[in-house]
Amino acid sequence: MDSARSETLGEGVCPTLHPLKIFDAARASDRFVYTCAPMVRYGKLAFRQTVHEYGVDLSWTPMILSKEFNRSQVARDSDFTTSRNPNPTIVQFGANDPQEFSRSATLAVPFANGVDLNCGCPQSWACASSLGAALMDKRELVRDMVAEAREALRRDGWDRDRESKRGRSVSVKIRIQKDLRKTVDFINTVIGNPDEPLVDFITIHPRTRSTPSTTPINTEALALLASEFGGKIPLFLSGDVFAVSSLPIPSQTAEDDAPRPSNTNIAGLMAARGLLCNPALFADHPTCPWSAVESFMRNVARAPIPLRLVQYHLGEMCGPGMGAEKGALLDKKERMVLHGLESMLDVVDFMDEMRSLKTGRAGGLSRF
Numbered sequence: 001m002d003s004a005r006s007e008t009l010g011e012g013v014c015p016t017l018h019p020l021k022i023f024d025a026a027r028a029s030d031r032f033v034y035t036c037a038p039m040v041r042y043g044k045l046a047f048r049q050t051v052h053e054y055g056v057d058l059s060w061t062p063m064i065l066s067k068e069f070n071r072s073q074v075a076r077d078s079d080f081t082t083s084r085n086p087n088p089t090i091v092q093f094g095a096n097d098p099q100e101f102s103r104s105a106t107l108a109v110p111f112a113n114g115v116d117l118n119c120g121c122p123q124s125w126a127c128a129s130s131l132g133a134a135l136m137d138k139r140e141l142v143r144d145m146v147a148e149a150r151e152a153l154r155r156d157g158w159d160r161d162r163e164s165k166r167g168r169s170v171s172v173k174i175r176i177q178k179d180l181r182k183t184v185d186f187i188n189t190v191i192g193n194p195d196e197p198l199v200d201f202i203t204i205h206p207r208t209r210s211t212p213s214t215t216p217i218n219t220e221a222l223a224l225l226a227s228e229f230g231g232k233i234p235l236f237l238s239g240d241v242f243a244v245s246s247l248p249i250p251s252q253t254a255e256d257d258a259p260r261p262s263n264t265n266i267a268g269l270m271a272a273r274g275l276l277c278n279p280a281l282f283a284d285h286p287t288c289p290w291s292a293v294e295s296f297m298r299n300v301a302r303a304p305i306p307l308r309l310v311q312y313h314l315g316e317m318c319g320p321g322m323g324a325e326k327g328a329l330l331d332k333k334e335r336m337v338l339h340g341l342e343s344m345l346d347v348v349d350f351m352d353e354m355r356s357l358k359t360g361r362a363g364g365l366s367r368f
């Protein structure tokens with residue numbers, strides 16, 4: 001993200017909205033902030049633009065390794081793409097060193113609204129390099145990383161004031177630990193002085209490093225952390241958000257109250273698998289509508305991604321989904337045909353034909 005890159009992107013690309021302003025607006029109407037989770041391979045620009053059209057307030061990029069990002073222009077260009085009119089975006093990094101993370105932060109923020117540190121990736125290669133979930137056992141190091149990033153941003157003229165056009169957020173995304181007291185210590189350390197917290201918000205994925213994603217999230221642990229920290233700092237829930245009408249968190253007031261920020265101490269919801277299957281999840285569509293497929297294809301035409309990735313996304317969007325309501329746009333056989341296609345033109349034609357067949361309306365996919 002050097003000056004050449006910035007010239008290519010032009011003046012208009014620099015975001016001017018501090019993410020905490022999004023929280024303020026949502027809190028005023030007691031509604032959750034809706035976010036798209038970091039997803040390695042899948043959270044590319046075309047997908048982020050699509051979910052934004054359907055109610056997502058803030059999107060995370062996939063985790064980007066700081067070491068590569070800092071040293072290679074090729075890595076920067078391939079890992080982080082933005083647009084002339086960017087939607088609010090947080091760039092997530094995998095890092096284990098204060099200087100590496102802070103360098104990445106300063107390179108990214110001219111093009112993003114904030115930076116995030118991944119403290120949740122459970123994969124063995126990441127943990128072996130003291131990245132991701134391994135950082136949950138290194139709370140002082142995480143504190144030093146976020147503190148250093150803050151300082152580096154300040155030196156470069158970015159500030160933490162939510163009213164400033166140069167205001168940028170620094171945040172962490174964590175998993176819980178088996179011994180929840182350790183997670184409480186971790187969060188306290190990373191917040192530092194609550195009057196001037198080192199991080200602006202925290203995303204909690206209430207599963208431990210070894211909990212499979214098929215096991216439901218630990219709502220008890222989440223409620224405990226929310227009551228301890230939700231009043232001090234905005235918290236996001238990441239995990240099992242599959243439909244707005246059936247959220248995995250209970251209200252802390254009456255059982256039949258719909259969960260809201262004021263009765264859960266959670267400020268925002270983050271979805272990964274739910275949005276992959278249904279980018280319109282936060283626009284209260286129980287299943288993926290054809291319009292979201294069209295929107296994705298339009299965005300792919302403007303911000304291309306590899307053919308196999310397009311096919312993967314379409315397969316997920318047209319499948320049975322993660323919510324209780326099942327309404328696949330394509331059946332299994334049709335999805336297999338989709339995956340077997342060999343060119344983007346064939347994919348566009350096939351999806352057009354399927355849409356006409358299923359809805360009786362002429363497809364709009366080829367009219368970019």
Ligand SMILES: Cc1cc2nc3c(=O)[nH]c(=O)nc-3n(C[C@H](O)[C@H](O)[C@H](O)COP(=O)(O)O)c2cc1C
Pocket residue numbers: 037038039040041042061062063092118119120121173205238239240241270271272273274
């Ligand atoms: C395909 C995929 C890629 C992911 N990549 C990342 C990542 O880069 N960084 C991260 O912090 N979490 C990553 N996650 C975890 C998700 O952000 C999220 O915390 C987890 O999937 C639980 O949310 P869900 O139930 O909405 O899927 C990934 C998850 C999936 C399914």
